[in-house]
Structure formats: structure tokens, C-alpha cells
Amino acid sequence: MYVYDEYDQTIVDQRVAQFRDQTDRFLAGKLTEGEFLPLRLQNGLYMQRLAPMLRIAVPYGLLNSTQLRKLAEITRVFDKGYAHISTRQNVQLNWPRLEEVPDILAQLATVQMHAIQTSGNCIRNTTTDQYAGVATDELEDPRPYCEIIRQWSTLHPEFAFLPRKFKIAVCGSRQDRAAIHAHDIGVELVANASGVVGCKILAGGGLGRTPVIGSVICDWLEKKHLLTYLEAILRVYNQNGRRDNKYKARIKILVKAMGVDAFREAVEQEWDQLRDGPTTLTDEEIERARSFFTEPAYRELDADSVKERLDAASASDPIFGNWVRRNTVDHRVAGYRIVNLSLKATGYAPGDITDEQLELVADLADEYSFGEIRSTHQQNLVLADVQADDLYALWQRLQKAGLATPNHGYLTDMICCPGGDYCSLANAKSIPVAEAIQCRFNDLDYLYDLGPIELNISGCMNACGHHHIGHIGILGVDKKGEEFYQVCLGGSQSKDASIGKILGPSFSQQDMPDVIDKILATYLDLRTEEELFLDTYRRVGIEPFKERVYVKAD
Amino acid sequence: MSRLIKQGRIIEDNWQAPDADASVTGSHQILDLEQWLALEDKAGRAVMLEPGQAPAPLFDHLGDIPLVAVNFPVFTDGRGFSYGRELRERGFSGELRACGHFIRDQMTYLHRCGFDAFQMAEESGLEEAVASLADFSEHYQAAIDQPLPLFRRRH
Ligand code: SF4
Numbered sequence: 001m002y003v004y005d006e007y008d009q010t011i012v013d014q015r016v017a018q019f020r021d022q023t024d025r026f027l028a029g030k031l032t033e034g035e036f037l038p039l040r041l042q043n044g045l046y047m048q049r050l051a052p053m054l055r056i057a058v059p060y061g062l063l064n065s066t067q068l069r070k071l072a073e074i075t076r077v078f079d080k081g082y083a084h085i086s087t088r089q090n091v092q093l094n095w096p097r098l099e100e101v102p103d104i105l106a107q108l109a110t111v112q113m114h115a116i117q118t119s120g121n122c123i124r125n126t127t128t129d130q131y132a133g134v135a136t137d138e139l140e141d142p143r144p145y146c147e148i149i150r151q152w153s154t155l156h157p158e159f160a161f162l163p164r165k166f167k168i169a170v171c172g173s174r175q176d177r178a179a180i181h182a183h184d185i186g187v188e189l190v191a192n193a194s195g196v197v198g199c200k201i202l203a204g205g206g207l208g209r210t211p212v213i214g215s216v217i218c219d220w221l222e223k224k225h226l227l228t229y230l231e232a233i234l235r236v237y238n239q240n241g242r243r244d245n246k247y248k249a250r251i252k253i254l255v256k257a258m259g260v261d262a263f264r265e266a267v268e269q270e271w272d273q274l275r276d277g278p279t280t281l282t283d284e285e286i287e288r289a290r291s292f293f294t295e296p297a298y299r300e301l302d303a304d305s306v307k308e309r310l311d312a313a314s315a316s317d318p319i320f321g322n323w324v325r326r327n328t329v330d331h332r333v334a335g336y337r338i339v340n341l342s343l344k345a346t347g348y349a350p351g352d353i354t355d356e357q358l359e360l361v362a363d364l365a366d367e368y369s370f371g372e373i374r375s376t377h378q379q380n381l382v383l384a385d386v387q388a389d390d391l392y393a394l395w396q397r398l399q400k401a402g403l404a405t406p407n408h409g410y411l412t413d414m415i416c417c418p419g420g421d422y423c424s425l426a427n428a429k430s431i432p433v434a435e436a437i438q439c440r441f442n443d444l445d446y447l448y449d450l451g452p453i454e455l456n457i458s459g460c461m462n463a464c465g466h467h468h469i470g471h472i473g474i475l476g477v478d479k480k481g482e483e484f485y486q487v488c489l490g491g492s493q494s495k496d497a498s499i500g501k502i503l504g505p506s507f508s509q510q511d512m513p514d515v516i517d518k519i520l521a522t523y524l525d526l527r528t529e530e531e532l533f534l535d536t537y538r539r540v541g542i543e544p545f546k547e548r549v550y551v552k553a554d
Numbered sequence: 555m556s557r558l559i560k561q562g563r564i565i566e567d568n569w570q571a572p573d574a575d576a577s578v579t580g581s582h583q584i585l586d587l588e589q590w591l592a593l594e595d596k597a598g599r600a601v602m603l604e605p606g607q608a609p610a611p612l613f614d615h616l617g618d619i620p621l622v623a624v625n626f627p628v629f630t631d632g633r634g635f636s637y638g639r640e641l642r643e644r645g646f647s648g649e650l651r652a653c654g655h656f657i658r659d660q661m662t663y664l665h666r667c668g669f670d671a672f673q674m675a676e677e678s679g680l681e682e683a684v685a686s687l688a689d690f691s692e693h694y695q696a697a698i699d700q701p702l703p704l705f706r707r708r709h
Pocket of ligand 1: 418461
């Protein structure tokens with residue numbers, strides 16, 4: 001994991017001091033509300049419905065146990081004893097006090113954390129695969145490039161007042177777990193014809209009001225050019241992106257308006273100026289970044305005997321066996337498994353975690369997973385390097401803490417934004433809808449029979465809950481002051497990315513479990529043996545679902 | 555005469571703000587882009603860019619221009635940051651002045667993008683604003699004030 005040196009620490013400390021001064025000036029009436037707004041947003045601070053919300057950056061979802069303990073302490077001292085994992089792998093506090101935010105930031109800085117650019121019209125936290133470095137299908141670890149991008153984008157002087165927010169994701173594996181098609185820029189590590197790994201660059205993807213799948217701007221770029229190329233894209237966007245209408249300000253609208261070819265040409269033209277300049281990455285810098293993400297001290301294990309023992313343990317305790325099957329994933333190294341900790345227990349807001357759970361996970365990470373933890377855009381946590389022989393002990397402790405719900409990847413492992421309970425932009429609440437669906441579909445056998453399904457809920461058009469790319473998406477809408485929910489089907493965030501289609505007129509909150517029930521029943525009726533939800537949907541289209549859901553009751 | 559911050563000090567301004575009706579002959583008159591484009595002899599003449607007026611037309615005359623002013627009618631419109639940097643990257647060495655409604659918290663970024671003069675809509679806070687230029691002593695990126703990115707300087 002990346003470790004700050006004195007330069008990184010200086011920059012973060014100076015940002016804390018700068019923000020403290022900005023907060024003081026605001027509280028003293030020397031900065032207007034309007035002036036303070038972008039300044040606090042660039043430090044992750046929102047003014048929400050009930051209290052401010054502070055979004056803390058977790059660069060590409062990587063945390064160590066010390067940081068987790070600090071977060072636990074912060075939620076206890078400054079907040080109500082719990083935190084929320086966001087869909088950008090960040091951590092959110094729902095109840096901090098404005099006057100105390102500089103102190104929270106100072107605390108974070110002591111463990112190499114910050115809230116820089118977690119909001120605002122600037123380059124946001126770069127996200128990636130939660131299984132980076134341990135996935136079996138990985139071409140190259142994307143995290144060194146995320147860190148390189150993090151440093152380049154942090155307090156970038158030219159791109160702090162963009163037309164709109166700007167999100168970058170990097171993926172280095174065959175399966176895309178970073179949703180690179182749904183980002184302003186997606187970077188994919190790919191090999192060219194001669195086997196050299198470089199970067200494929202996508203631009204203009206995004207969710208929100210007008211969901212768009214990103215377009216390929218460059219098929220293959222030498223790694224050393226990554227930053228100058230990104231800079232060229234940002235420069236074209238900063239100068240030409242629309243600023244007259246916030247809903248048309250994202251880069252996806254610019255790419256559409258110009259056309260991909262003209263956009264690419266404009267980028268190449270800017271790039272001519274920047275190419276081979278000082279921002280060109282050196283081999284040493286790439287090596288330095290990579291040196292932080294080397295293998296931990298794995299033990300050499302005999303895969304067969306480990307498997308035998310795990311199978312035996314699974315057989316003697318089927319509940320454990322089921323959890324292993326559902327919530328753990330193959331690891332690149334023999335004898336190890338990747339463990340998903342579900343933050344989707346029924347009755348708790350998806351993605352919420354208490355201070356005690358945070359501390360427990362920190363302890364477990366130290367004991368079982370080299371002290372590292374990952375946060376995921378599905379709002380869960382991951383212990384990435386667990387020896388299969390330790391799984392039983394780990395599971396017992398997770399279970400006691402409510403962190404072993406065996407629903408990873410299934411319907412109730414839904415993505416859900418904070419919605420109307422917290423967020424001042426919301427049209428409707430999202431947490432109660434999630435909860436009602438979790439309560440209705442809490443029969444595990446039924447869930448497993450349905451197979452993996454991604455259900456995503458957003459409380460408004462801003463789509464923080466990624467509803468467009470859920471297999472089933474739910475969007476809160478406002479109908480004459482009342483909260484309604486629109487459903488879309490067929491979205492996907494994988495490499496075959498697609499945007500969900502709207503099913504039809506929206507529903508009231510209480511109808512939602514029934515609506516989901518009918519959608520699932522339609523799938524179960526129509527599926528062939530091997531089909532997952534998305535396959536069936538793609539084969540039969542939206543009509544059968546529509547008919548079933550909107551059939552008039554007689 | 556109005557005051558402004560130049561190279562970290564507060565000084566009196568000896569330039570006139572652009573005025574569509576002003577005579578364009580005064581030697582210390584800043585011209586708007588249209589007036590400036592219409593000039594036959596551009597030597598020694600200053601020009602102001604508004605958001606949406608990319609600096610490309612200036613590129614062939616950079617050696618002749620003593621002052622480019624970039625106006626920020628609202629501080630959230632960040633196009634001017636790119637304009638400044640592009641002008642410097644192409645070798646402009648005259649005064650690069652930010653004008654209008656930018657706020658002091660942006661000055662360190664503006665300075666990094668090549669601006670060396672700051673004319674604020676509100677002159678009362680100039681003394682305090684100067685301090686903002688020192689908000690950061692270290693930076694990751696290459697920019698005009700520090701042409702090497704941190705990764706080429708780390709030791
Ligand atoms: S999707 Fe809307 S309601 Fe939900 S968190 Fe984002 S802005 Fe708030």
C-alpha cells in the first residue's frame with residue numbers, strides 16, 4: 001500500500017491548515033455562503049438535510065488497519081458511532097459539526113488520510129477493482145497507476161473549477177470490476193499486438209440524467225504518456241465543456257456534441273503540446289509506484305491439502321460452507337482466498353458500519369490479511385489475502401459481529417445511496433426501499449436460486465446508487481411532491497456495459513417489494529437452465545416484464 | 555488608481571480597464587479581444603480575454619504583448635486557468651493578470667497556472683489575500699511556477 005513521504009504529508013497538512021482558515025473565515029462572515037460552497041465541497045463537505053456530511057477519501061478503496069481504527073475513533077468522538085461506505089469506495093460521516101471538520105481532517109492527516117476532492121467540480125477519487133493485485137484474471141495491478149493519477153490530480157491547479165465533477169476509474173483485469181465504461185475517463189490496462197501492456201483510454205461515460213457508455217478515445221497508449229494524455233483530455237473539457245446548464249456539463253455531453261472523432265482530434269491537438277514534456281512518466285516513477293504494491297509475505301501452501309481441509313470444514317458446518325461459497329472468491333495464490341464482508345445485513349442501511357465493527361475488521365485484518373482492507377463500490381469491505389485455513393476462525397468472529405451475511409453478489413447485496421434520509425438533493429428515500437426489499441427476499445434458498453443479481457437504488461437523478469447500470473435499477477422520483485420510484489431493467493457495469501431501460505410508470509414505495517417480486521417471477525418463468533437474470537432479459541426483452549408488472553388486477 | 559497584487563506585492567495599477575467605447579489609442583488602455591484583433595499594429599498593446607475566448611489568436615503575437623488580462627466574471631468558471639497556462643507554455647513572458655471575481659483561495663492555483671498579477675473586484679482584502687499565495691510550499695504536478703512534477707524532484 002502507498003506510504004506517504006514528507007512531501008505527501010506536507011501537502012496534506014497544508015491542505016488541513018488552508019481548510020481550517022477557510023472555515024474560520026466562513027464562520028466569521030468573511031467568506032460568503034457562495035464562496036465557501038466550492039471550497040468546502042473540494043474538501044468533501046456537504047450541507048445536508050439534517051447536518052453536514054463529510055466524505056473522506058479512500059484512494060482506490062485501500063485502507064490499513066491503523067486508518068480503520070482512526071475512522072472508528074472519529075465516528076465515536078465527532079459523529080454518532082457509525083460510518084457509511086459510498087459507491088466511490090469512500091467513507092462518509094453523516095453527523096459531523098462544521099466547526100469540528102478541520103479537527104477531523106487534522107486527525108485523518110495523522111494516518112495519511114484526507115478528504116481532498118471527494119466532491120466538487122474537480123477530479124474525484126480514482127477508483128479501481130476491489131480485487132486488484134489478487135484477482136485471478138488480472139493482466140497487471142492497476143493500483144500503481146491509480147496512485148500516479150491520484151498524485152497528479154490532487155490539488156491540480158488547472159482543473160479545480162471544471163464545468164462539473166470528473167471521475168476516473170482504472171481496471172487491469174479481464175472482467176471489469178471498476179465500471180470503467182460509466183466514468184468520465186476509463187483507463188484499461190491492455191496488451192498491444194506485441195504483448196506490451198499499455199493503456200486503453202475511454203472518455204465520456206457517465207450516469208446521471210443522461211447515462212452514456214464511454215467511447216474509446218485511444219486504443220493503446222504507452223504508459224509513460226498516461227498523465228500528459230489525461231491532461232490533454234481535461235484541458236479540452238475544461239475549455240469546451242458546457243457551463244450554462246449543470247445537466248449538460250459532464251464530459252459525456254461534450255463528447256456527444258463534438259462527435260467522438262472530433263473530440264479525439266481536439267485531444268490529440270492539445271496532446272501535441274504536452275506530449276514528451278516533463279509530466280511524461282519516467283520508468284523510475286512507474287517502478288516507484290509499483291514498489292508500494294508488491295506481494296505480501298504469502299506462505300507457500302499446498303493447494304490440494306488446503307482444499308481438502310476447507311471442504312471438510314464446509315461439510316461439517318454447512319452454514320460456514322455456504323458462506324465460503326457465497327462470500328469468498330478465488331485468489332491468485334494457492335491456499336488463499338479473497339473474503340467479502342457484507343455490509344448488507346437486513347435491517348441496516350446498506351454500506352453502514354459501526355465503530356465497533358470498524359475496530360473488529362481492523363483486528364481481523366491484522367490477524368488474517370496483512371493489515372489491509374479494501375472498500376468496494378458495492379459498499380462492502382474486503383479482506384483480500386486470507387489463508388483458507390483461517391477462514392473458519394475468521395467467519396466465526398464475523399458472524400458474531402453481523403458481518404457474515406452470505407449474500408455477496410445476490411439480490412439483497414444491493415447498492416443504495418443515502419437518499420432522502422440524509423441527502424438534500426434527494427427526490428425520495430432509498431434506504432427504506434432497500435430494507436423493504438431485503439425483508440421480503442430474505443429466504444436464502446430463493447436468493448441463490450435467482451443467481452447473482454445486481455439491484456441498485458438512487459434517490460435522485462444524480463445516480464449515486466448507479467441505478468442505470470444495475471440489472472434492476474430503482475430511481476426515486478418526485479411526483480407532485482410525493483415520493484415515487486421508477487424501475488429500469490437490463491443495466492450492466494461489466495465490459496459488456498449497458499444502460500437499463502425504463503420499465504414504465506413509477507410506483508409508490510409500498511408497492512416496490514411486489515414489483516420486484518413480479519420482475520423476479522417473470523425471470524424465473526422464462527429463464528433457461530444456464531441463464532442469469534441479465535441473459536434472460538437480453539434474450540426476451542422488456543415486454544414480458546412489463547406485461548407482468550402492469551397487468552390490471554381483476 | 556486601483557491597486558493590485560503583482561509578484562507578491564501590492565502596487566498601483568497604471569493600466570485602464572477595457573471599455574468598448576474607449577479610444578483604442580491610449581498606450582495604457584487594455585483592449586478587449588475584438589478591439590485588439592482589429593489593430594494593425596499590435597506591438598505594446600494589452601488585451602483582455604473573457605471566458606470562452608481561448609487564447610489561440612494571441613499565440614503569434616506573444617512577444618509583442620506586454621499584458622494579457624484574463625477576466626473571471628464568476629469565480630467558479632475555471633476556463634481562465636487553462637488560458638493562463640497555455641499562454642505561458644507557449645512562451646508568453648509579459649504580465650498575466652487575473653481580473654474580476656476570483657477569490658483569494660484560488661490565487662495559489664492561478665499563480666501555478668502562470669498568473670503573476672491579481673486584480674480583485676474587491677480591493678479591501680488585498681493585504682490578506684497576498685498570504686494565500688503561500689498556502690502550499692509543495693506540489694505534485696508540473697505547472698508554470700514549478701516546471702518539474704514532484705516525481706522528477708523527489709529524493
Ligand atoms: S443519488 Fe441523489 S439522493 Fe442519492 S445520494 Fe446521490 S444526490 Fe443524494
